[in-house]
Amino acid sequence: MSSDIAEAANSQITEFAKKEYEHGFVTDIESDTLPPGLDESVVRHISAVKGEPEWLTQWRLDAFARWQKMEEPDWSHVNHPPIDYQALSYYSAPKSAADAPKSLADVDPKLLATYEKLGIPLHERAALAGVAVDAVFDSVSVATTFKGKLNEMGIIFCSFSDAVKEHPDLVRQYLGTVVPVSDNYFSALNCAVFTDGSFVYIPKGVRCPMELSTYFRINAAATGQFERTLIVADEGSYVSYLEGCTAPMRDENQLHAAVVELVALKDAKIKYSTVQNWYPGDENGVGGIFNFVTKRGKCAGDNSHISWTQVETGSAITWKYPSCILQGDNSVGEFYSVALTNLCQQADTGSKMIHLGKNTRSTIISKGISALKGQNAYRGLVQVMPGATNARNYTQCDSLLIGDKCGAHTFPYIDVRNTTSKVEHEASTSKIAEDQLFYCQQRGLDLENAVSLIVNGFCKEVFKELPMEFAVEATKLLSVSLEGSVG
């Protein structure tokens, strides 16, 4: 009996493992793409195409000069073949964007069809869900909705390129203030060649009435994607920002090095939620996105609050540490994360909480799930500086293993430089118990559903931090991503 069932389970696994990436398709849209290669002229070209002011061109060139002197970091718990930065193309824009669409009616129908396939019927979904969507297709923003309504409240939500043109002072004031140009190898590269992204400014005392959302999609083959996001919440304001992504199937590894900067002034709160579902590569580790992201928020003012929630199920390699600099007194930083590595995926992710102000508080809840040959590392730093009296941190990192070929690793760093602060760290590693699976199966659930139910339970503390609609999506995504992971 047992061998029959094992066999059945095995064939199921093989079947699921072979199942093609659900979002694996390439839309055939003509792209205006730079030839592969990176030098100063490429940086200048990008800046020129975007009609940027001189200070920004210089800023990019400065970043490029610094990047050239830097070494790619090798300290993370991931392995990949060397990346040939000269083999990548650094700019690609959908042709239809050359004469920028004024409304959805002007948008390339094929592009809209792409969103349909992804389950994002822009016009309907945006209207129904009350979500304003700033859609990034490859490197240029092609549609921005709900702008009018937000405008009335003084909220700025636009593509980064538009922000540079229309709000240059704000951009100049905050760009690079949270993640300095030479912060790390990938962020420096981003500063030099970033193509587009989103910009958000919430004025004093304004509570943004809807979730702001950006759907990213990488499309043109062999194009690196370098997003730049800057969110500024002025005094006493509030904003919830959602970021979700899927990508088409391809054989070549793609580099993605985004930078996200958040600035929360006095009494402001920013909630940033991510669902990341980029192509993870196949069961042999071929293909998939390299996702080297720098995300950092600064709680610049007193009583400010920044909360990161992420659900990372995609990418071949994820290298990402959404962090908070708690500068204002009584400021609060939070990080809630679910990272799933299946197939041959590798993730090295976690958070940094830097306590500078008095009575600052931070929470880190990290849930790592590893299946098949997935490797999952939590890496975190909690640093409490001498002036951060009475600072508090609570860190909990739990790992769940499915099968016996995967791995979970934890690298917590704690650095406390005063005597009034309190830092707690809890960690656990567990395997999905045969008992739990059997119990669910005995109640009629097949193996896939049983695993998905148990894993969703494991992630509950994080999912409850997600906005409702995203939570539903995340639950589904986790189930899809786990298909075929049980043996």
Place this chain on the structure above:
Amino acid sequence: MLEIKNLEAGVEGKQILKGLNLSIKPGEVHCIMGPNGSGKSTLSQVLAGRSDYELLGGEVTYMGQDLLALEAHKRACEGLFLAFQYPVEIPGVSGMQFLRASINALRGHHGLEDLDAFDLMDVFREKAALVNIDLDSLKRSVNEGFSGGEKKRNEMFQMALMEPRLAILDEVDSGLDIDALKVVADAVNAMRSPERSFLIITHYQRLLDHIVPDFVHVMSHGRIVKSGGKELAFELEKKGYAWLENHQEAGV
């Protein structure tokens, strides 16, 4: 309903069931008693399809199908229910969520549409009355932090919801006080019907003060060594399992 012929099974290379025969007809309540280690729980696990047990021989027919060829969840969908001796905790999954997944899996198997949250609540309310369970407890994670009695009550609630054709109760009375024992017995008695059969596995006779079985079987060393009516249970209670061991030796 259930026909077990010469069933042999083991775990980790050790044979536990050594040619077990048992026949259960619709509507019958059978009770298997026996000392610890006689293979009672192995029988229930093998029937429910737990994959770490190895099948070594024999056959089991359930409602005209080869039971052993069915995956565990299919057996459940076909109406075979196992009340666990040690119900498992599933952190973060609420009882509500779990039961919803379970009921809709069963419905899906039978080509029925999923029940929505409102219809589910109606079903929950109806069945909750049967086992006197507080529906608020379904907001908690499955079995997490439940007392022994609460866990068994929960098992009976699940049994009532799933309306099985064959319910196997594995040592469901172990560690229960008299009130909890009554809950189990009342649930079984209320659910007895001409179409539904029960296989009750127990170490003690006391459960049978509340559930009157049609047949009692005594298990020893992986086999049923004696069968009879409910009076066999009383005899066992009086003479102890040692009597049985002697009896068996005498019989060989």
